[in-house]
Amino acid sequence: MNPLIKIRRDLHQIPELGFQEFKTQAYLLDYIQSLPQDRILIKKWKTGLIVKxxxxxxxxxxxxxTDxxxxxIEEDTELPFSSAHEARMHACGHDFHMTIALGVLTHFVRNPINDDLLFIFQPAEEGPGGAEPMLKSEEMQEWMPDFIFALHIAPEYPVGTIALKEGLLxxxxxxxxxxxKGKGGHAARPHETNDMVIAACTLVTQLQTIISRNVDPLDSAVITVGKISGGTVQNIIAEKARLEGTIRTLSPESMKKVRHRIDALVKGIETGFECEAVIDYGSMYHQVYNTETVTREFINCVDQDPEINVIECTEAMTGEDFGYMLKEIPGLMFWLGVDSTFGLHHAKLNPNEAAIDVAIKVMTRYITFKGNHSI
Structure with missing residues (x-):
């Protein structure tokens, strides 16, 4: 078996949530320390690694x-190397991402180039967000790169395809x-209560007006409420209810506007239903914006390989905290075709492992080019 395929399958079996990646960190560290150490420096940051x-x-x-x-997620692939951790899965391809990073790292340990390289194994991309605090850490500040790159698997594209664009991705x-939180009570005496199920349903409906009536039709934004919980049994009017959702916008300005309107609508619910409301915006990720000049250089370099199909894609409403790194450092992210019937965050996601070698070939070619040319 290809050693990298084994690595990917090993990592696939030990998925861990953000800032709980102890087994993952140990596995990565063990592999990196098995390589010749004469040019390698390693720092730990929480459950991640920074390797120079x-x-x-x-x-x-x-x-x-790499994240x-x-x-x-409870895995449902029935693969012989399925997740060994209950209700945990690498359903976003981070096992692929790590394997590719290790493959690229291994290549340059054995085939040195002029410039220094920094491999960042970042925890908590799915939440609560590791990129921003990692970027601000003493470890990263000491070894701050001049350029930075990353990829993300794309189930919808065939193996051999690289998809990206200049600017917003x-x-x-x-x-x-x-x-x-309102006042609950007996279902037969609704006039003595403040029904939070009704309040929650009303609020969900009102939230949907934000996009249609407050965002420029030529812009794009999304508010999705994916979960509502409230109440206890069928004959008690609910004292509490909770909405959980996500906001996506194509500009920071639109994000501010959407959140401002959410604040206003929730205040209206508090007044109208005589209740209390608390809003938590949780993790917020900055847009992924590819540096134009670097992206053109990357495309020109990679496009010379006839086995790689480089295509221009449109921006997506997906989120990635790598955007915080690109906000401070020139670079890019691209989609890597992995040809899976099931998409990202799906319990049956099964990427084609042939894409691992494709990604390593692309990145070693480009980094070799860039690392042997002065700024």
Whole structure:
């Protein structure tokens, strides 16, 4: 078996949630320490790793980032290497991302280039968000790269396809949690209560007017309430209710506007239903914005390989906290085709492992080019 396939399958079996990636960190560290150590420096950051490979004649530092956490999903693939952790799964391809990063790292340990390389194994991408605090950490500040790159698997594209665009690639995202508290009571005496199920339903309907009546029709934004909980039994009027959802926008300005309107509507619910409300926006991720000049250079370099199909895609409403790194450091993210019938965050996601070698080929080619040319 290809050693990288084994690594991917090993990692697939031990998915862990954000800032709980202890087994994952140990596995990554064990592998990296098995390589020749003469040019490798390693730092731990929480449950992540930062690995520097010293170049031959460094003029700059090139960064490559991978996320390492899993999702709270019960796997349903029936693969022989399915998740060994109950209700945990690498359903967003982070096992692929880590394996590719290790493959690229291994290549440059054995095939040095002029510039320094920095491999960032970042925890908690799925939540609560590891990129921003990692970027601000002393460890990263000491080894801040001049450029940074990352990829994300794309089930909808065939193996051999690289999809990206200059500028905006992923949306601004924010979690949304709203807790309502009123006065419960007997179902036969509704006039003595403040029904939070009715309040919650009313609020969900009102939230849907924000996009249609407050966001420019030529812009794009999404508010989705994915979960409502409230009440205890059928004959008691609910004292409490909770809404859980997500916000997606294509600009930071629209995110501010949407959140401002949510605040206003929730205040209206408090007045209209004589209740208390608490809003928590949870984790908020900055948009992924690919640096135009770097993206053009990347496309020109990779497009020379006839086996790689580079296509221009449209921006997506998906979120990625890598956006915080691109906000501070020039670079890019691209979609890697993995040809899976089931999509991201699905319990049956099963990416084609042939894409691992494709990604390593693409990144080693480009980093070699960039790492042997001065800024």
């Amino acid at each position: 490979i010293n170049g031959l004649k460094p003029a700059k530092t090139i960064g490559y980032r 390492i956490d899993g999702l709270p 992923f949306a601004n995202t924010s979690e949304l949690f709203i807790d309502l």
